[in-house]
């Protein structure tokens with residue numbers, strides 16, 4: 001009897017110290033047949049934890065273990081030669097334009113040449129959507145400590161609210177915090193423009209991922225942004241896009257998906273059944289019990305097989321050769 005393929009459709013090298021060998025060990029342990037191995041490339045990064053995941057390392061892993069790694073590369077679209085680079089790497093075996101994680105709006109014209117290539121080769125494109133936020137960076141010992149503290153506190157949490165009160169009566173703290181503040185601009189924000197792209201490029205398999213995608217998923221759009229507290233009984237923009245467009249997918253990797261779905265198992269089961277042809281299993285390397293979570297939902301056999309690997313295989317098979 002032929003067993004169904006298992007695919008982790010979202011992994012990287014370097015994150016949590018991952019190497020090709022450590023990923024192979026992970027795959028063997030978890031009985032995963034293949035990993036989609038993705039880049040992260042920004043020429044002018046503003047995210048506090050930016051790490052460059054380069055295309056050469058990804059391609060080397062693929063050439064050494066071609067039956068275990070599916071290589072993907074999303075060049076920074078602000079580079080003039082992004083489209084040419086992508087096409088060159090596609091001819092060498094890169095199978096997707098992922099992970100696209102860049103401080104552009106979906107409406108940016110800079111995306112067009114890259115999306116043209118993706119559409120022509122019918123590539124999957126995993127997108128990281130994330131809203132803008134302030135963060136802090138200092139150089140002196142005190143500044144570094146203060147930055148760490150502010151970075152660690154959630155804006156709506158009580159400790160941060162207490163600090164805000166202190167700032168009102170103690171102006172030096174406010175001035176220092178403002179001096180240390182940097183702004184992360186947000187990744188691929190603007191669902192309206194994403195929707196336009198879905199119709200403009202029907203051959204691209206757009207795969208939703210990232211905090212902004214999951215904040216809005218099954219929720220009143222953009223109203224309640226707290227991942228740990230918001231309910232998932234609504235109908236968000238991502239849900240409508242999944243319902244409306246054949247080329248809209250999502251992966252369930254990273255804490256953003258794990259915590260959102262994990263808050264309400266009954267709802268998660270219904271949603272995974274409903275979108276069984278659209279959802280891809282993935283981890284983004286995070287050491288969270290993703291597989292156990294999907295198993296615990298007791299979804300039907302067909303949905304389980306599709307989500308755990310067959311959807312990823314189908315997407316790759318529909319590429320242009």
Ligand SMILES: [Zn+2]
Nearest residue numbers: 010012099284
């Ligand atoms: Zn990722």
